[in-house]
Amino acid sequence: MSEPTSMASLAELCIVACSEAFRGNGEVVASGVGAVPRLAAGLAKLTHSPELMMTDGEAYLVEQPVPLGPRGYDDRRPAGYLPFSRFFDAAVWSGRRHAMVTPTQLDRFGQINLSCMGGTYRQPKTQMLGVRGFPGNTICHPNSFFFPAHGPRVFVAGEVDMISGVGYNPAKRVAGGNFTGVDLRRIITNLCVMDFGGKDNAIRVISLHPGVTFEEVQDATGFALEKGDIAETPMPCPEQLEIIASLDPHGIRASVIKDNPSARMPAGQV
């Protein structure tokens, strides 16, 4: 491994930080939904965790992560098959998956929302996608999250408007229910990396991106954060950047974080 480089973008730093969430997961399907999580899963597989499984984004399992964006339709080389028609049997309900997704809201319990916001359930102010697979994902297998714009509208005060994914909220534990599958791992944002290692699974900051302070992260969060042993999020090294570039030949990662800043943000410019 060569020395870290100062040339990386913040998105690339996030991709490397996200890839760490997949380290040592074993033979599970790494589902990175969205450009940064998908590049992170690919990077993890091509570096520290070759045992990871992943799909081509559609129905086939591939051993070589499929690059983002336009390419020849048949460039992918399937090694296996995992269509939606057997996804729940094989990957979700079996617990053999780690998904990294970007919900619309996340609260202090790690409860997430992708369904609707505001108004009433009968007439929401904003209708989104619907809960999709979040209720099942969050009670069956590990999940991590990536947010490109850390702010109080994402990390909400109180609770999310519609609980689409299970968190660590004791009030939502149904008596006799088996919640042992609930396993929230990492939250990576444009400011920091957090986990659920605080008191009673409270969210805590475990690393700050270069130039970011804990206070800045707290100010951008709607609930109180705990402090872990806070490190500085590592800068990517040239090999990692090369792999990321090969998986994102069209540079889609540059459009993920507003203004595509450098990984070394001057302090106070959050």
Added chain:
Amino acid sequence: MTLVAPQLDKRMSAAEIVAQLSDGMTLGIAGWGPRRKPMALVREILRSDLKDLTVVAYGGADVGMLCAAGKVRKLVFAFVTLDAIALEPWFRKAREAGGLEVLELDEGMFQWGLKAAAFGLPFLPTRIGLGTDLAELGGLKTVQSPYADGETLIAMPALKLDAALIHVNRCDWRGNVQVFGPDVYYDEWFARAADRAYVSCEELVDRMEDHYPDNAQANLFERCFVTGVVEMPCGAHPSSMPPHYGWDMKALKAYTDAAKDPGDWGAVKDRFVAASEAEYLAMHGGREAVAALALPIF
């Protein structure tokens, strides 16, 4: 007098299929988001007076259009999306206007409910839904395992369908289907969960064994579940139908834009439904133009 009864023949026109549906029915629509949707049959519904439907679907433009046209009393869904256009604009409008009754489910619970219906069970147990708002919002009940574990589980109710609409690649007069493409989603369970399944297809043949005997493994569901068949080439447009054609993002974009401007389904319906399938296809450049739509890459 002959000893031999005539061969089964389930051929119908799209209008005849829609005429067999009735107001207030629970209607399953197969496919997934903007993929493999029986859109030609949906358009035929949009040309009819059918109303007050309970629609059960992994939703795409099928759900959006039926909501926009006021055909849907209740929607059973896990998502409604056009994929590359994440938020289905007409569904969103209908929800934000209020008045649409919904049962929102997890994607996995949804297929579990179809399976319960297919097996004739009142429910199937699952952990999915515990710890979320789904059970309370949807009135889903729990059951307790009678075994030593005593676990509390959600009883996912059967999603029994009065009818299902499914678009397949090939079918014969008797209802033997062949289904291709990288993913067939839960189409077979829509067929088995329904009292009557109606199948539209890209290619209709008289006897499957005379034409495609080598592809029998593509027979996704059995013909006893099929009530009616109709040949409707390009019948999934603007959704994708691998390997024949990809989704028509230009058409989906126009449909999305129309939800904002003018935002009135009545004013734009003719553009997205047309008076007949022939007219609809002509508006989109005919079969050749649809066949040329590239398959999506993810």
